[in-house]
Amino acid sequence: MRQQQSAAVEYRRSDPMQKSNDSQDVVLKVENLHKKFCLHLRRSMAYGVIDTARSMVGMRNNGQKLRPGEFWALNDISLELRRGETLGIMGENGSGKTTLLRLISGIFAPDSGRITVKGRVGALIAVGAGFHPHMTGRENIYLNGTILGMTREEITRRFDDIVDFAEIGGFIDAPVTTYSSGMYVRLGFAIAIHCNPDIIIADEILSVGDYMFQMKCFKRLLEILETGCTVILVSHSEIAMRSVCKKGAIMDAGKLIDVGKIDDMILKYRSLLINRKFGKEQSSIFSPKVGVSTTGGARIYNIEVRDKNGDLIRQNNRELKKLNYSKNSQLSVVFDVEILQEIHNPRVGLYIRDMTKAELTYVCAAVVSKDNFNGRLTLLRGKRRFGFEIDISNLTPNVYTIMTGIADEQYHIKVYDCLDETDRITFEILNSDELVECDALLNRPYYLPKYKFNMEELG
Amino acid sequence: MKKEHTGSAKTYPIAVYEPDSRRNIGFLKIWMIMLTNMMRSRELVFVLFKRDFFAGYRKSFLGITWIFISPVLGIVSWVFMNATGILNPGDVGIPYPAYILIGSSVWGLFMGFYGAAEGTLGAGGGFIMQIKYPHEALLIKQIGLHLANFSIGFILNIAILLVFGVVPSWKIIFFPVLILPLLFLGTGLGLVISVISVVAGEIRTVIGMGLGFLIYITPVIYSSNFDNPLLQSLIKWNPLTYLITAVRDSIIYGRIDHFDRFILSSALAFAIFLFSWKLFYVSEEKVIEKMI
Numbered sequence: 201m202r203q204q205q206s207a208a209v210e211y212r213r214s215d216p217m218q219k220s221n222d223s224q225d226v227v228l229k230v231e232n233l234h235k236k237f238c239l240h241l242r243r244s245m246a247y248g249v250i251d252t253a254r255s256m257v258g259m260r261n262n263g264q265k266l267r268p269g270e271f272w273a274l275n276d277i278s279l280e281l282r283r284g285e286t287l288g289i290m291g292e293n294g295s296g297k298t299t300l301l302r303l304i305s306g307i308f309a310p311d312s313g314r315i316t317v318k319g320r321v322g323a324l325i326a327v328g329a330g331f332h333p334h335m336t337g338r339e340n341i342y343l344n345g346t347i348l349g350m351t352r353e354e355i356t357r358r359f360d361d362i363v364d365f366a367e368i369g370g371f372i373d374a375p376v377t378t379y380s381s382g383m384y385v386r387l388g389f390a391i392a393i394h395c396n397p398d399i400i401i402a403d404e405i406l407s408v409g410d411y412m413f414q415m416k417c418f419k420r421l422l423e424i425l426e427t428g429c430t431v432i433l434v435s436h437s438e439i440a441m442r443s444v445c446k447k448g449a450i451m452d453a454g455k456l457i458d459v460g461k462i463d464d465m466i467l468k469y470r471s472l473l474i475n476r477k478f479g480k481e482q483s484s485i486f487s488p489k490v491g492v493s494t495t496g497g498a499r500i501y502n503i504e505v506r507d508k509n510g511d512l513i514r515q516n517n518r519e520l521k522k523l524n525y526s527k528n529s530q531l532s533v534v535f536d537v538e539i540l541q542e543i544h545n546p547r548v549g550l551y552i553r554d555m556t557k558a559e560l561t562y563v564c565a566a567v568v569s570k571d572n573f574n575g576r577l578t579l580l581r582g583k584r585r586f587g588f589e590i591d592i593s594n595l596t597p598n599v600y601t602i603m604t605g606i607a608d609e610q611y612h613i614k615v616y617d618c619l620d621e622t623d624r625i626t627f628e629i630l631n632s633d634e635l636v637e638c639d640a641l642l643n644r645p646y647y648l649p650k651y652k653f654n655m656e657e658l659g
Numbered sequence: 660m661k662k663e664h665t666g667s668a669k670t671y672p673i674a675v676y677e678p679d680s681r682r683n684i685g686f687l688k689i690w691m692i693m694l695t696n697m698m699r700s701r702e703l704v705f706v707l708f709k710r711d712f713f714a715g716y717r718k719s720f721l722g723i724t725w726i727f728i729s730p731v732l733g734i735v736s737w738v739f740m741n742a743t744g745i746l747n748p749g750d751v752g753i754p755y756p757a758y759i760l761i762g763s764s765v766w767g768l769f770m771g772f773y774g775a776a777e778g779t780l781g782a783g784g785g786f787i788m789q790i791k792y793p794h795e796a797l798l799i800k801q802i803g804l805h806l807a808n809f810s811i812g813f814i815l816n817i818a819i820l821l822v823f824g825v826v827p828s829w830k831i832i833f834f835p836v837l838i839l840p841l842l843f844l845g846t847g848l849g850l851v852i853s854v855i856s857v858v859a860g861e862i863r864t865v866i867g868m869g870l871g872f873l874i875y876i877t878p879v880i881y882s883s884n885f886d887n888p889l890l891q892s893l894i895k896w897n898p899l900t901y902l903i904t905a906v907r908d909s910i911i912y913g914r915i916d917h918f919d920r921f922i923l924s925s926a927l928a929f930a931i932f933l934f935s936w937k938l939f940y941v942s943e944e945k946v947i948e949k950m951i
Contacts, residue, residue, distance in 0.1 A: 227671075237948070248858030248949045252942045255682055261945075263678045306676055306791040309944040315676040321791070329786035332710045334717035346706045347790060375717070398671060 225318070227399060227430050228281040228304065233313035235274040235299055235454075236266060243269045263311030273299045275454040277313070281447075283398075286431040288441040288462055290469045291451035297434045300451070301325060301401050304432070319430070320349065322397025328388025333377035337368055337387055340376050344391045358394045365420070366390035367413075386413055393420050399430045418443070438466050463597065463631045470555060470599045471628060497543065498606050498616035502536040505602065505627055513627055525597050525632040534587040535604050535619075536658060543579040543608050543616060548586045548653070551603040552595070553621070560595060563588055565653040566609075583658035591649040597631045681941045689940050690933075696793035703792060707800045711782075712807055730812030734760075734819055741823070757825040757911055762879040764816050765906045768809050769841045769899070773870060775801035776849025780857055780943065780950065788950060794943060802846065828913025837906045840925035843932035844902065850939040857946040877903055898924035 238244035247270070251261050266272070274296050281287055291297050302308045304315060305323045330347045331340045341362055345355040355362075363372055366387040368379075376384055402421070421444060425431060433444050441448065441462055448465025450457040450472065458468060505514040508530045513521040523529065533550055549564035565588070567577055586606075602625040605618030619625055684692070697704075716723050741756045779798045780787065787794070817827060848866070856863035874880065876893040877900050894900050901921040909915055 244949060245858045248946055249855070251945045252854060252858060255679065255942045255945055256938045258682060258941075260679050260682065302788070303676065306674060307788060308948045310676055310678050312678050317674045317676070319671040323790060325789050329789050330707070330710070332714045335710065335714050343706045343710055346703050347786060347792065349792070352702055 225283045226280055226316075227283045227318045228279070228432075229314075229316040230277055230279040230300075230304070231314045231316075233274055233277040233300075233303065233315060234263060234272060234311045235296075235303060235308065236263075236270045236311050237273040237299075238267075238270045240269045261311075272454045274303070277456045279449070279456065279459065281399075281430055281432070283319075283430055284425075284428045285447060286425065286433070286445040287447045287449055287459075288433045288435065288445035288465070289449045289451060290434075290436075290441070290465065292473070295451040296454040297451055298325075298403060301403055301432065301434065305401060317399065319398025321399045321401060322348065322392070322395040324389070324392045324400060324402040327385055327392060331376055331384070331388065334375050336374060337363075337366075337372040337376055337379070340387070341391055344388065345395075348392060348395050349397075350395055362387075362390045362394050365394070365416070382410065382413075389417060393417065393424075396424075397429070399432070400424065401432045403434045404436070441466060461631075467597055467599070467628065467630060473555075494615050494617050496617070497539070497541040499538045499540060500535055500604065500606070500617050500619055501538055503602075503604065503619065503625055504534045505625070506532040506534070508532075514625065517624065519626070519628075522628045522630050525629050525634055526593075527634055528591070528593045529595075529629075530589055531592045531627070532587065532589045533602060533604065534585060536583060536585050537606055537617065538583050539579050539581050539616075541616075542581065543606070545577065545609040546579045547607050547609060548655075549605055549607070550588050550590070552590075552592070553601050553603065554598050555601075560600070562648060563590055563651045563653075565651075567655055585656045585658050587652075587654045587656075589652040591651065594649070595629055597629045599626055599628045601626050681944060684941075686933075686937060689937050693793075693795050693936065693940060696795045697799055700793050700796035700799075703796045704799045704803065707796070708803045708807075711800065711804055726808070726811055727815070729808075730815045733812065734815060738819070756823065757820050758907070759880060760816055760820065761910055762903065762907045764809075764813055765838075765841070765903050766874060766877070766879045768813075768838060768906075769845050769903065770870065771805040771809055772802065772842050772845025773849045773852075775805040776846035777852045777856070777863065777866075779850060779853040779939075780946070781853070783950070787947060798846065798850065802842070825911075827910045830909045830913045833909055834906065837909055840902045840921075840928040841906070843925075844898070844928035847928065847932035847935040851935045854939055854942050854946055858949050873897070873899060876900075879903060898927055900924075902928065 238247055247267060254261055277296075277300060279287075289297050289300070299308070301323070302325075303310055304317065305321055305325070306315075306317070328340075328344060330344055332343065335343065341359060342352065342355055345362075346352070350358075363369075366383070366389070368383060368387055371379060371383065376387065379387070400421070418440070421431070425444070431444060433441065435441055445462045447459065448462040448469075449459045450465055450469045452472065457472070458465060460468075503514075503516055504512060507513050507521070507523055508526075510532070511521060513519070513523060523531075531552075546567040547564055548567055549562070551562050552560050554560060565586075567579065567586075601621050603618065603620050604625075605615050607615045607618075681689075712726075713723060716725050719725060721728065737756070737760055776798060778801055780794065782797045782801055783794070817831075820827060848870075852862060852866050876890065876897050878894060901917055901924040905915045905918075905921045915921055
């Protein structure tokens with residue numbers, strides 16, 4: 201089989217026309233896949249005994265039904281990949297990503313459903329599998345390479361590339377136990393990535409080694425993609441996902457929630473996480489503050505966010521609309537505050553952050569009298585509405601959080617009231633045709649945008 | 660891996676993974692699949708064998724010399740017992756020390772086959788959950804390791820016999836053939852236990868103790884010339900009696916007593932082997948996920 205597989209690789213390389221024909225070719229088909237696991241160790245073993253005994257005497261196991269203590273690690277997954285397609289799978293820890301990869305690799309058997317794989321699968325999951333610590337780097341390359349399915353001759357042919365890639369240099373004839381953990385992992389990864397499989401399954405590959413090595417792995421993966429290889433990538437790195445994958449899939453609690461264009465899926469996954477983090481429902485509109493101490497001298501009780509056309513996109517905890525990415529979009533944020541005690545020389549501000557909590561946009565206005573711009577003003581008790589119109593052209597498709605606050609001139613230490621992340625005043629910018637790739641990967645600096653501010657008294 | 664047929668569209672191998680798909684494969688087909696898997700994974704068997712056989716000694720000063728030292732140390736105890744006369748309980752009409760030495764060596768061979776097969780899945784070396792490869796390769800590697808260790812000890816044993824003036828029969832050349840039934844029986848039992856013990860660890864201990872007990876109802880450390888009728892019949896119905904004595908006696912005396920029973924026992928061993936091999940193949944895929 202191995203010879204046949206390598207023949208397949210050569211065959212594909214030598215006939216470029218074949219590639220275009222093959223691009224219509226389904227190389228991976230997952231149909232109604234189910235896999236169940238048991239959380240209790242002893243019970244799991246008992247089920248194991250039963251299942252083993254049943255299969256030994258030739259009885260069928262009922263894969264469709266959960267027994268007590270079992271749960272669906274994979275629940276009705278269906279998926280199809282064509283040759284040359286690249287799929288990024290996102291999902292929280294425990295959502296079933298690795299289990300799915302193991303089933304596709306054929307390590308675990310499905311409980312029901314079916315997987316059809318066409319071509320040699322190379323798993324970048326087990327880096328350094330089977331390494332013997334007392335054997336040299338050279339010997340371990342042959343050992344691990346063979347375990348990964350390469351023939352001796354293939355390994356010899358790629359040996360120098362592997363050593364170069366791993367940057368092991370003179371240490372190649374030293375036992376791997378003397379390697380630093382970084383060298384060890386680099387060597388393991390170098391072997392794995394030189395296997396030249398038809399389908400690459402990569403689980404968090406970008407967490408290997410230092411930054412430079414990660415970039416190198418990345419580059420190598422992109423090179424492999426050029427050859428028409430099919431890739432399934434599991435990663436928490438959106439940059440990795442965006443640059444490698446065209447398709448995205450979201451998994452949650454063993455289910456495949458959605459499959460689609462990678463950019464759409466990344467955003468969808470983000471909103472899923474945000475909704476989960478902050479909960480769907482909230483008893484009071486705004487939660488008590490954590491981290492920021494507020495004096496309680498004011499109370500923000502209403503906030504409205506509108507787009508350039510004045511359409512309401514969020515009111516308090518209700519999201520009404522999503523924005524589409526545009527190169528010059530504006531956001532209007534209006535919030536109503538009940539002033540409970542007099543505030544001298546008030547400041548009103550607003551931050552926009554992304555989910556990494558990077559502050560991307562910040563505006564702060566001193567509230568001054570219309571008649572006397574230099575004069576000091578005291579806000580008397582009563583209700584006020586503050587409004588900002590902000591240029592948000594630096595924001596690319598993502599989910600953002602708005603934080604607002606009211607303070608006096610010592611605003612960095614004394615805040616009367618504020619809305620922070622826990623209040624989840626979020627808005628989402630969706631992908632649009634205006635977005636070009638360089639925008640998506642743009643590093644957006646901390647930004648003081650153009651803005652307009654106004655205040656009005658409320659009855 | 661369930662059904663694995665190669666070919667059809669283009670030259671890409673196609674693998675189909677389905678629940679219980681190994682269940683439906685015919686008896687002979689399973690054999691073919693497993694034999695092909697073994698042939699294909701011979702490079703894997705070789706590197707794993709090399710790793711386990713040699714790399715273990717890397718960190719010792721004497722290195723691979725230990726491969727020879729260990730059996731020598733084993734023989735020392737025999738030489739001591741022989742010298743003190745413990746092994747010469749009067750006239751039994753045979754070269755008794757040789758009888759014990761070769762007999763226990765053959766018994767060790769059988770137990771080693773069992774142990775090797777029983778450790779098949781456990782020898783997955785940490786990557787059984789990470790990489791897909793035919794696990795049959797592990798069995799071959801295990802047996803290879805055992806045979807390598809055994810042969811060194813065995814050659815030393817024969818050498819020591821020569822030193823003590825016992826010349827083995829020329830029929831020793833049949834040794835590789837005569838041990839086959841022991842291989843079939845040992846690996847047959849071991850393979851099934853290898854799967855079961857993943858989900859029921861106690862089985863390994865229980866069977867291990869049970870097999871250890873078998874040595875008392877097999878004429879290995881004593882000759883079968885005694886009167887206890889119960890023991891007599893136990894020995895008589897124990898297939899190991901014929902499988903082990905055939906190997907030993909062909910070396911020491913150049914003859915096989917009860918050749919018919921030996922053939923019968925061999926057939927039984929082979930049947931057990933065939934059967935357990937199938938059991939292993941259909942059930943091992945169920946337990947891989949439990950190997951945590």
